[in-house]
Amino acid sequence: MRYAVWALVAGLAVAALVSCQPQGVKQGPEKPRASGTGSKASEPLLLLDDGEKKSPGSAGPVADNGRCFVCHLNYVQESIAVVHAKANISCAKCHGDCDAHIADESWASGGNGTAPGIMYPREKVNLFCMGCHPKDKMSVALHAAFLAGTAKEASCTDCHGKHRLAQRKCKWK
Numbered sequence: 001m002r003y004a005v006w007a008l009v010a011g012l013a014v015a016a017l018v019s020c021q022p023q024g025v026k027q028g029p030e031k032p033r034a035s036g037t038g039s040k041a042s043e044p045l046l047l048l049d050d051g052e053k054k055s056p057g058s059a060g061p062v063a064d065n066g067r068c069f070v071c072h073l074n075y076v077q078e079s080i081a082v083v084h085a086k087a088n089i090s091c092a093k094c095h096g097d098c099d100a101h102i103a104d105e106s107w108a109s110g111g112n113g114t115a116p117g118i119m120y121p122r123e124k125v126n127l128f129c130m131g132c133h134p135k136d137k138m139s140v141a142l143h144a145a146f147l148a149g150t151a152k153e154a155s156c157t158d159c160h161g162k163h164r165l166a167q168r169k170c171k172w173k
């Protein structure tokens with residue numbers, strides 16, 4: 001039994017060393033992925049290069065959402081997350097930089113996870129989005145019914161991306 005525990009610990013240590021790639025080391029060329037954001041098919045959605053991350057056609061760095069994507073892999077190619085990351089706006093800008101949420105794995109075993117620092121109920125999504133995207137900067141032609149209050153799509157996330165979960169898998173503590 002004692003050797004089984006040591007073998008397990010050694011195996012986990014080897015797996016951790018193999019999976020963790022030091023900064024500045026490349027394992028080979030990354031294959032291009034198709035983008036759902038209207039850009040060239042050969043352009044990756046998020047740049048995962050070493051050093052200063054730059055977005056094609058962008059002058060600035062790309063936000064690093066790696067801590068979030070460990071669990072929320074469904075947002076790696078989600079359009080709102082991609083567009084904001086390319087503008088160097090990370091998940092933490094909207095949802096807070098919550099170490100307790102990131103460290104809590106209790107939801108995986110059926111427990112109630114720790115909520116992110118900031119979450120928005122449906123009725124507050126538009127107010128938050130419009131803090132950075134005010135009405136005077138929206139395309140009037142595309143948002144006429146929304147701005148008039150006559151659109152069936154009542155929330156920014158009804159049209160933009162698939163950022164709202166259809167069904168939450170856990171309840172927050």
